[in-house]
Every structure is written in C-alpha cells, then in structure tokens.
Amino acid sequence: MTSVTDTASSHEHDEHHHGPAKGLMRWVLTTNHKDIGSMYLWFSFIMFLTGGAMAMIIRAELFQPGLQIVEPAFFNQMTTMHGLIMVFGAVMPAFVGLANWMIPMMIGAPDMAMPRMNNWSFWILPFAAVMLVSTLFMEGGGPNFGWTFYAPLSTDYAPPSTTFFIFAIHMLGVSSIMGAINIIATILNLRAPGMTMMKMPLFVWTWLITAYLLIAVMPVLAGAVTMMLMDIHFGTSFFNAGGGGDPVLFQHIFWFFGHPEVYIMILPSFGIVSAIIPAFARKHLFGYTSMVYATASIAFLSFIVWAHHMFTVGIPLIGELFFMYATMLIAVPTGVKVFNWVTTMFRGSMTFETPMLFSTAFVVLFTIGGFSGLMLSIAPADFQYHDTYFVVAHFHYVLVPGAIFAIFAACYYWLPKWTGHMYDETLAKVHFWMSFIGMNLTFFPMHFVGLAGMPRRIPDYALQFANFNEISSIGGFLFGTTQLLFLFIVIKCIRGGEKAEAKPWEGAEGLEWSVPSPAPYHTFTTPPDVK
C-alpha cells in the first residue's frame, strides 16, 4: 500500500500517508477526524459515568425518606453537577464525536474542513471538565444552584467556586462553537461532487441545523455567565434588583439559550434513527424531504418558545398564551417525524439487531416524553406541574431514550465500521433490555410522584412518596450498572471479534459503507462519485 509510486511529493508523504503516529503524542497532536471523533466519544463516556455516579448518589439518598447518606448542601451540588455534566460533558460531546467520525465519511470528504481547529476544540474539553469537577473540592463546595443557575442564587448566594464554574462554561462554549463552525464549513464546502444538499444523509442534515443552533445560542449563554461574573466581581447589577437590574431577565436570557439547547441535544438523534430504521426495515426512509423541513421548523420554533419554562414567574396572560400555543406548534413537525419513522417500519422486513432495538425504543419512549411535554406546555396546568418530579420525568424521558439511546444505537450501528469487528450481539441485547427496563423503572414512577406534588431538587420527601421513590432508585441502580456492560462490550469489540464486512448491515445506505471496515485512517482522499 505504501511508498514507491510517487516521488514528486515524497517529503509530504510520511506525514500524510502512513497510518497514525505512534505513542501518546498521536492523540495530542492529531488532526485526523477519526482520532478526534474517538477522543470525543471516550471523553463523553467518562463524563457519562461521572454524571451517572452523581445520579447514583441522588437515587441512593432518595431511596428512603429522611436524610441518610449526604448532607442537603452536597445533594444540591449533586443535582446541579449531574445536570451540567450530562448536558455539556456527555451528550453534546458524544454528538460532536459522532459528527467527527461520520460526517466526512457520509459526504465523501477527506477530513473536517479545519483539522487543527478540530484538535483544539476537543482538547479544551478535558480542561474545562476538570475545572468544573474540581469545584466540588473547593471551599464552600461546587455549584449548588441547579443546572439552570438562576440568579440571584448563582450570584448573591453562590459559593465562591462559582467563578470557576463560569470559566468552565466559557470554555465549553468556545469548544462547542468551534466544533459547530467546523461542522458547518465541512458540510457546506467539502461535499463530494454530486452530493447535493437534498442527497445528504439525514444525520448530516440534522447536524448542520444543530450546528447553526449552536452558533446562535452558545454565545448567548456565554453572555449570561459573563454578566454573572460582572455582577459577582465588578459591582454591576444585571440581575440584582437592588441596583436596578432584574433577576427575571436572567431567566429570559438563560432560556433563550436553554430551549434551543434542548433541541441541540435531540436533533442529531433524529438523524441517527433516520439512518438506522431504514437500514433494519430494509426500506428507504419515508418522507426524506419532509424530515428535512420538519427539522428546520423545529429549529426555528425553538427560538420563540423559551418562556414556557417561566410560566409561573409572573408573565402576562397574553405572554402565557403566545408561548403556550407556540410550544404546542412544535408537536406538528415532531409528529411528522414520528409518523415518517413508523411509516418507514410499516411493512418493512424488519430485524431487531441492537441498533434497531435502541432506535425503536427511541421512537416509543421519546414520544412518551413528547406527550408529557405537551401536558407541560398547557400554561394553566403548568402551575401545578412546575418544578415537580413530573418535569424531571418529562425531560429524562426525552433525554435518556432520546439522546442517550440514540447515541447507543449509533455506537452499535457504526462500531463495525470503526473497529472492523462485530460487537457481541447477545451481550448488546442484554445491555439494551437492562437499559430499557432500568430506564422505565427509574423515570416512569416520577410521573406519579410529580403529579402528586413531590418537588424536584430536594433530598427528603413526604412519606407518601416512599414506595415510588424506592422503585425509581432500584431502576436507577439497574440502569447505572448496566452501562459498565456497555463499556465491556465496546472494549471487547475493539480487541477482537467476528470480522466485519465493509457493509455489515444488509439494508444500510450511505457512503460510509463503501469503505472497508475498519475504516482506513484516511478515507475519500479522492472524492467518490455520487450518483
């Protein structure tokens, strides 16, 4: 494979055409999209286990009423850090990792548009994460104000470590923005000849739209934390009513970022299941064009619904009505998507390998989460549901089977391409069923305790919620430990296993299956022809 053929540019040869460099510096200096994608995915998994460990502490404390294991102050840090780490450390980097690995291969590009920036945007992350987690060991403890860090809780009443939290958010934001710009530049400029926009796989489409959401809202979040920083240290009063500011303003700015953010965490999932369901139903995706437009509509609507997180803060009737109806409108494009997935499955010759199991569970469970979201969108009813466990149940139903299950599905679907080996199907199915049962056991009872009035973010609760909380905790432990099995399956797959063909899935479509498995270090150095 190697040398002799070319002489003219042999000085460049070594740099570009052998496999990866050896040793640790390969990972530090790499500009290869596959290396960086893998690092993103490993980073995200480490964060997933870290945030998961915090969830285990939360569930252990809530196993019984009363205070048993941790101090309330520490409990607050756990709920806060669990949310922050899962959102910024686990879900978002996992999607960026998948984008790095798959987008160049899906559109026939040799690499990302800006490989060095790609390296930089990854290597910021571990430092930001270490800084964020290190706040737990500082005097006064880590962030304890909830992942939404509402002012003045996060300014006047915050622990001194909040400054480190602010810089960690800044760094995570810079990393996301650079990653998003890279993805946009890659998709818009490096497509193989013939790969028109409307021929792109949906994963590429959903990521393009997600990247636009990222560059639109991550700077707003950076602005919000910068204002907090100035309120804390420089005597400004952005959010301090005593100095003429307004704490409600914080919530507006935060949710102007926060609502598009929740779609940033779900749109790439839509792309993943839109690749997997057709592959295992052995039919083309139903309604490709409508999928693209539905994704774009969801992205647009995400900018005009933010105040539905603030129904109880005291906004006027007309505002409640506007945000209520705008929110309900999102059900229309989302419904289009669910309809298309179900129709793709309809009369397909389906088989249920693990990626398909996770994708099917995604469709069903994400829809349940969507329905509880519709319930929450009803402004008068929201006064009852607000800040209860019903909300916790809702967003875990859209994020765990939504984002996390889709990431699992993507990993199993593309592992043969990444490693060149098939994963252990039996163990993977065990992983799926334990995750599925554990997840439902954890979060379904939360609907009931929430409707019965159990508030979120508390370390103790009234006795009547004891039984459901016990079930939730058992489910949580099951779900948590099962993820170690996932780690085992992935390592086993990397180290060996049945040899994977270039296209291990019969019905799979896309350019990534036209290269051998494992994918060579450099792919599509000559652009493929797309018909």
Next chain:
Amino acid sequence: MSEQDREEKPEAIERSTRRTVIRSILVACGMFAFGFAMVPLYNVFCQVTGLNGKTDPDPYMYKAAEAKVDTSRDIKVQFVATKNAGMSWDFSPSTPQVTVHPGEPGLLNFVAKNPTDKRMVGQAIPSVTPFEATNFLHKVECFCFTTQTLEPGEEKVMPLRIIVDQELPKHIKKLTLSYTLFDVTHMN
C-alpha cells in the same frame, strides 16, 4: 487507498471554506452582542408595556392645570413593604391602603429605621400589580428615586405622593404598589 497524495484542496474550496468560517464567526460574535443587547431591549420592552410591573424610575411631571379629577371612580391603592433577604431595617407604610379618585394626588408616608450600629444605604424597588396598571400609577414624589442613607439607629419618615392616571382601564378597581428594600451599602 493512499497511493496518491491528497490533492491540494482546490483554491475555490479553500476560499468558500474561509468565507463560511468568517460568516459563522460573525454570527457567533453577533449573538454574543445580542445576549448583552437583551438587557436594554428587555428594559425598554418592559417599560413600554409595563409587563413586569417595573414603574418609571423618574418622578412624574405633574401638571395641576391639566389634571381633571375623575370623581366617578374610587381606586384602592394598597401598599406592601418587603425587605430583601439580609436587609435588617424596619420598613413599613404608615397606612396599608388609600382610596383615591383618578387624577387626585394621594399622600402617605413610609417609615424606615436602621436598628444596627452601622451606617447603611438602602434602595427601594417598586413594582405594581396588576401589570396592566403599571403605566397608570404615577409617583410624583418617592423615596425610591434615590438611595436612602440611615445612620445607626436613625429613623426616617419618607413621603410618597402618587397619582392614579385618569386613563386607568375601567375594570381595574384595586392596585398594589409593592416596595422591596435592598441593602446596597456595599455598592456605595
């Protein structure tokens, strides 16, 4: 796969990539600025619509000649005095409620006392409910226009003169004017 050196990116691709990147960076910078622009935008929006109950921070210019008292209506104006967390002053209105006709000035006092042995500065922040009445409750004279400084143990009687606008929507019969008192000593 790798027999051929990766071709130099055609210049056209490089140029369009650069253009995309520059545009994206501009969008990101623009959105960062927009985050800060939300602060004045929010304040202007709230002031025009009165949506968050924030009243005009400046004294109302009262023109006695123009004012026509609408004696057909009685409006109850109720007063609430709240201390923000950590504020140690005593703070209360002299009367919980006054009844006025629209256009007719109402006068009452708020009393603040600093029981500590330190010189302290306070700032009262007004808020009106219902929201739609915000822009129809005018303050001609108010202790909230400036900060108030109290010496240790000092008690201060602070007059408040209000006028309910004649244009107040008919269905509103009762207003609440609420003050929250903040300790702003460290800011001064």
